[in-house]
Amino acid sequence: MSDALVTVDDLSVYFPVGRRRDGTAVKAVDGVSFEIAKGETLGLVGESGCGKSTTGLALLRLVEPTRGSVTFDGIDVRELSARDLRRWRRRAAMIFQDPYASLDPRQPVGEAVGEALDIHDLHQGKQARRTRIGELLERVGLHPDVAERYPHEFSGGQRQRVGIARALACEPDFIVADEPIAALDVSIQAQVMNLMAELQRDLDLTYLFIAHDLAAVQHVSDRIAVMYLGRIVELADRIDIYRSPQHPYTQALLSAIPVPEPTRERSRRRILLEGDLPSPMDPPSGCNFRTRCAEVFEACGRVDPALAPVTDGHEAACLLHHDQGQAVERSHHPDAREHQKA
Secondary structure (H helix, E strand, O other): OOEEEEEEEEEEEEEOOOOOOOEEEEHHHEEEEEEEEEEOOOEEEEEOOHHHHHHHHOOOOOOOOOOEEEEEEEEEHHOOHHHHHHHHHEEEEEOOOOOOOOOOOOOOOOHHHHHHHHHHHOOOOHHHHHHHHHHHHHHOOOHHHHHOOOOHOOOHHHHHHHHHHHHHOOOOEEEEEEEEOOOHHHHHHHHHHHHHHHHHHHHEEEEEEEEHHHHHHHHOOOOEEEEOOEEEEEEEHHHHHHOOOHHHHHHHHHHOOOOOOOHHHHHHHOOOOOOOOOOOOOOOOOOHHHHHOOOOOHHHHOOOOOOOEEEEOOOOOOOOOOOOOOOOOOOOOOOOHHHHOO
């Protein structure tokens, strides 16, 4: 897209395993590519351990990518020196998942918010600093007087508001929100999502919103990317992906979302994934979802499908929709699951 603020190309993050010298590594993120337009929210969803959080950390170089590129407003983030990276981080921030762990229990919340102001020299004197901290707290729905209180004096939702205020301190353009509602009660989740949407409208923010709850992500995202075992398997507009999921994994995730209508809930078909999640140290050959896929056929073990257009603006990494340059024939084996073996 021509107005992309963030462009990720073939991003991979591998973690070496102990002291082994055979090259064995955990492939936490393996060849991820996407773009985020200015002012857009891209939702990144998938089950625990699929590499969502590592992707977000790699975008901000809080972990170093193994390969690939991250371009932010024309700047290649991976090429930045330590000094330039520190300066660039004024434009990008992160909201962490656990509001209980992301704040120092020995530090007043006002100091947590003010740290970024100190690091980037964004205030002129103690009074200006105190005023700015109060403004940030008020912006997220907290009274400025709470700046002297400690994290244990707040509820989970209030602590997450402090985390959001801290992320806003440097007036960033881009925020990675790493499961910001996962540790909160359902009623508080809605408040935090509404706050983030309001801030996006008022401050023209761009979000990467990471979550495992597809129902919640639909309300805050413009587009949604579905991740499985370190790779993006489907990417589409939030309405399209719910109305017409193209990848078998996305279909299974959506089928697990409860429907608040008893009659409809009883009649709809649930898709249950069989087998265990493969190890990211040794993913299956070909399509990495084939060991759990009910639609698997012979070519899935030979061809590693890349994201390809299914309809306008809707991409899926599945041989059911494209052949990756090879003739793909559906297997007529009486038990297609025999082809799932690694």
